[in-house]
Amino acid sequence: MKNHVSIGLLGLGTVGTGVAEIIYRHQDQLMHKVGCPIQIEKVLVKDGTKERGWPANDIVLTENPYDVLDDPELDLIVEVMGGVDETKEYLIRALENKKSVITANKDLMAVHGPELHEIARANGCDLYYEASVAGGIPILRSLSDGLASDRITKMMGIVNGTTNYILTKMIQDSRSFDDVLFEAQKLGYAEADPTSDVEGIDAARKMAILATLGFSMNVGLQDVDIKGISQVSGEDLAFSKKMGYVMKLIGIAERDGDEIEISVQPTLLPATHPLAAVNDEFNAVYVYGESVGETMFYGPGAGKLPTATAVVSDVIAVIKNMRLGVSGKTVVTPQYEKKLKSDESIRSKYFFRLRVKDEVGVFSKMTQLFAANNIGFERIMQLPLEDEPGIAEIVLITHSAQKSAYERIVNELNDLDVVFQINSSYRVEGE
Amino acid sequence: MKNHVSIGLLGLGTVGTGVAEIIYRHQDQLMHKVGCPIQIEKVLVKDGTKERGWPANDIVLTENPYDVLDDPELDLIVEVMGGVDETKEYLIRALENKKSVITANKDLMAVHGPELHEIARANGCDLYYEASVAGGIPILRSLSDGLASDRITKMMGIVNGTTNYILTKMIQDSRSFDDVLFEAQKLGYAEADPTSDVEGIDAARKMAILATLGFSMNVGLQDVDIKGISQVSGEDLAFSKKMGYVMKLIGIAERDGDEIEISVQPTLLPATHPLAAVNDEFNAVYVYGESVGETMFYGPGAGKLPTATAVVSDVIAVIKNMRLGVSGKTVVTPQYEKKLKSDESIRSKYFFRLRVKDEVGVFSKMTQLFAANNIGFERIMQLPLEDEPGIAEIVLITHSAQKSAYERIVNELNDLDVVFQINSSYRVEGE
Incomplete structure (x- = not known):
């Protein structure tokens, strides 16, 4: 290995600039952590002629992705350009060129994460993506x-x-x-x-x-x-x-x-x-x-430097793996088959805000409907609407109920003659 | 390497039992993560004759620490017995026997951490201690x-x-x-x-x-x-x-x-x-x-299973390092010399609650004293004490001040004739 690590950066927008700033500003500290200097050598940008100040001055800019992806001098690729389809092709190319990849791209990882992980593993490369969720929070x-x-x-x-x-x-x-x-x-x-x-x-x-x-x-x-x-x-x-x-x-x-x-x-x-x-x-x-x-x-959860912190912390982890010779070996494949719960087995409390007729028997009709769907009340409040005589607002929180029962009752309430409107209904959690 | 990892446990109190429980209960999941079974083979206990139920039944108990520390079949040592001097000797022995160590011992790490880290590194071993701070929080x-x-x-x-x-x-x-x-x-x-x-x-x-x-x-x-x-x-x-x-x-x-x-x-x-x-x-x-x-x-921050979670997460990390052949190489030595701030350069706001004479001129004398020490007020409230005529309580929050000035003014307030007592004073942070 060379005596420094060379990074190719895809994108030099807000986060990309933050990544470059942190790498330059914290160079001593990073060098202490990974044991060698870290340099951003080349950056893919949309417009190579645009004037950019520090920290872009010392970096080679290119508008051709393959200048970066295929450069044998680059040890790893940091992707902060965004996008899905084209970006995915770039990252696959990088991985097939045996370059580990760090990405901040949630759109890409949420859809193609498993496929990219497979390709990374097959090529003995790391694929890290801490910045894709909740920015600066590790x-x-x-x-x-x-x-x-x-x-x-x-x-x-x-x-x-x-x-x-x-x-x-x-x-x-x-x-x-x-x-x-x-x-x-x-x-x-x-x-x-x-x-x-x-x-x-x-x-x-x-x-x-x-x-x-x-x-x-x-x-x-x-x-x-x-x-x-x-x-x-x-x-x-x-x-x-x-x-x-x-x-x-x-x-x-x-x-x-x-x-x-x-x-x-x-x-x-x-x-x-x-x-x-x-x-x-x-x-x-x-x-x-x-x-x-x-x-x-x-x-x-976002912002130039918080997100860049997560990216550069990933860079440190990937470089440590490279130097220890364990790239592509530290991540584990999913252990379980995915099974989604049915609406019958999803349970939670619900909040309802209803607009009803302000007359005798409304409560009774409503409660019968909830009881028939096996939904109990935890709290219920009725408030007459001052500017609309004859109309009341009911706010209630149910006991834990099946999602399927909740959806059924939303329909049935809409059909009930004493209910003018379901103003809103929400899930209640955390109790 | 054998086809499983053997753990020696020092201590089978609350946390030790939690560690054993998690290792047995989550065996499948742990095996998926580290690639091989994990077994607790031997435990150092104070009383080897005491009746213990699951999960201790299948484990060899011993009252002799060297039965554990010197056993060549054990791959790593988990220390959850507490104590400082004797425990330190045990961990040094384990590290010199080339066994990586996981400890939950804050008393030990706060005092002898640097020395133990040096010994671990010199012996190509890991020393992990996540559980020593804030229990289950990584x-x-x-x-x-x-x-x-x-x-x-x-x-x-x-x-x-x-x-x-x-x-x-x-x-x-x-x-x-x-x-x-x-x-x-x-x-x-x-x-x-x-x-x-x-x-x-x-x-x-x-x-x-x-x-x-x-x-x-x-x-x-x-x-x-x-x-x-x-x-x-x-x-x-x-x-x-x-x-x-x-x-x-x-x-x-x-x-x-x-x-x-x-x-x-x-x-x-x-x-x-x-x-x-x-x-x-x-x-x-x-x-x-x-x-x-x-x-x-x-x-x-504490508790049997939360603390044990931190310990076993460390066990996973240490085993991964062993299997990747990078034990003792992943941790970095401190980069900087320690320099403590002087009391002149430590600054914060302070809260004071004072018992003073309820008479004309008290405020003026007090504020002069604060001004002479270069401490400004952010908020100040005076409240007469209903059951003690002639006495008032002053509550105030200062602007940011030197710690040295704070300590000086505490003495000077005590000497001021209009101040009966400093009931309390506290640091104010987070603004």
């Missing part, structure tokens, strides 16, 4: 190493900073979804097209990656049941708060025997739950292990 | 691997479950220290002799271990400035709360340039700080890194 490493001896039974994650920022501001400042989203877009916390964030797709990708690792099964994006936050109203948040809950967009990955459930949805958590205090754009992953019990990992 | 691994690329500048830890339980109950139920301590002893959350916990010594050991790893310096227990919680009163907690703070026993390890400060003391945190919500016997370590910013790691 959650993947904690699942694969720190909690390696335990059997993880449940993970709940606030793994999308944009939606957590929006919900936090909606709750704290009593503002509407549209209003906060607009502000988040101005501040750069939300994309111009916010669909992937607000509809829960980004969070779902991360939950698929977490579940794959935590449960040792190949879980993909298609296995995740997804609901976003665009329908969450100020009334929902106010009533949740009144009942002692906080609304968060929660990704749930739960194992029950050999079956699992993966979902993302706006969820009510007790105000005392560790995740309830995770505000603004912060992320956190709550992990329940059979032996360890409750743990939580909290930190920044 | 914090050491997060510092050494997950945040490896970052420069850690500050760690604040709630790393003693007993004191966190006591403070939580004192705050939530308005009970006295003695009352809650007595209850904690009955529940088994506090030892019969609680000194090491309540006086902050246990937390100090853990902070020494965290600082050694996080700052890459050899930090020992003697470097930690320690104050416990036995003097914390209900009034202190009530006034803290009134001003928007929560009292916790906080270990602080802070780096400023190439100098560090390590201390443990009852500390006021803003109620919105992530550590403020860590209640009961839970632990958490808040880590600030230059690039990653704020992160926090939360979980159980």
Whole structure:
């Protein structure tokens, strides 16, 4: 081996620049950790003529991916360009050229992770992707190493900073979804097209990656049941708060025997739950292990330097493996076949907010319907609407119920003559 | 290598039994992770004749440590017996016999960690000790691997479950220290002799271990400035709360340039700080890194299975290293010389609760004294004491001040004729 490690970087956007900054700024410390200097030698960029300041000055820029992927002088490839199909081809090429790969790409890993892992292993290369979930929080490493001896039974994650920022501001400042989203877009916390964030797709990708690792099964994006936050109203948040809950967009990955459930949805958590205090754009992953019990990992879920920290920590791990001669040997293939739970075996409490006729017998008709579906109530409140005589609002929280029964009752409530409308219904977790 | 890994266990108390339980219960999963079966072959116990049920039935018990330490059939040693001097000799013997060691022993690691690391390295062995800090929370691994690329500048830890339980109950139920301590002893959350916990010594050991790893310096227990919680009163907690703070026993390890400060003391945190919500016997370590910013790691700090999870996760790591042929090569020696900050360069805000004469001019005399010591006020409240006419209570929070100035003013306030008593004073952090 040469007396230094040469990195090829794919992409020099926000995260790529952060990676270069950390590698240059912490060179002494990194050298102490891996035993040799680390250099970024070549970077794939979209526009090679663009003026860039430090730390790009000393690096060769190229617009041709194969200048990087096929360069025999490069020891490993760091991918921070994003994208799925083309990027996947690049990473396969790098792995087939016996270069270990570090990626921050959740879109890619959530869909093609298992395939890429296979190719990495077959070529004796590492494939690390800590930055793909929860930015600066070392959650993947904690699942694969720190909690390696335990059997993880449940993970709940606030793994999308944009939606957590929006919900936090909606709750704290009593503002509407549209209003906060607009502000988040101005501040750069939300994309111009916010669909992937607000509809829960980004969070779902991360939950698929977490579940794959935590449960040792190949879980993909298609296995995740997804609901976003665009329908969450100020009334929902106010009533949740009144009942002692906080609304968060929660990704749930739960194992029950050999079956699992993966979902993302706006969820009510007790105000005392560790995740309830995770505000603004912060992320956190709550992990329940059979032996360890409750743990939580909290930190920044995105941002140039936090994400770059995760990437460069992966670079250190990959270089250590290279120098120890164990590349491609440290990661384990999934142990279990994936089996998804049916809607009959998925259970949770639910919150309902209903608009009903304010007259005698309404309660009785409603409760009969819930009883017929085997759903009990934990709490129920009826409030007359001051500006709408003859109409009342009912807010209730059920006992634990089957998801199938929940879905059935949503239909049946809509058919009930005394119910004008189901304003909203949400899953309740963390009790 | 044999087709299985043989473990010698030192100690079969609570944690030792937990280790055996996890190894037997999760055998399939562990085998998948390390590629071969793991067996506990021999255990050092105090009383070999004592009746023990599962999982001890199939294990050879011995009262002679050298039966374990010198057994050539054993591949690695797990130490969960506690103790310092004798235990240290045992671990040195094991390492000199080329057996890697996993220990949960914070007392030992806080004092002899650097020496043991040297011996391990010289013998090509691993020495892992995740369970020694914050039980089930994989914090050491997060510092050494997950945040490896970052420069850690500050760690604040709630790393003693007993004191966190006591403070939580004192705050939530308005009970006295003695009352809650007595209850904690009955529940088994506090030892019969609680000194090491309540006086902050246990937390100090853990902070020494965290600082050694996080700052890459050899930090020992003697470097930690320690104050416990036995003097914390209900009034202190009530006034803290009134001003928007929560009292916790906080270990602080802070780096400023190439100098560090390590201390443990009852500390006021803003109620919105992530550590403020860590209640009961839970632990958490808040880590600030230059690039990653704020992160926090939360979980159980003690207990049979949580601690055993950390031990067995270390066992997995050590076995992986053995099978990959890299034992003793993955850990890095400290990079920096330890330099402790002087009291002039340690700065923080302080909370004071003073008992003063309720008369004209008191405020003026006091504020002159603070001004002469270059300490400004952030907030100050004076409250007459209803049942003691002529006496008032002043509660104040200073701006950031030198520790040396704080200590000077404590003496000078005691000499001031209008001040009867400094009821209490605490550090304020997290703003």
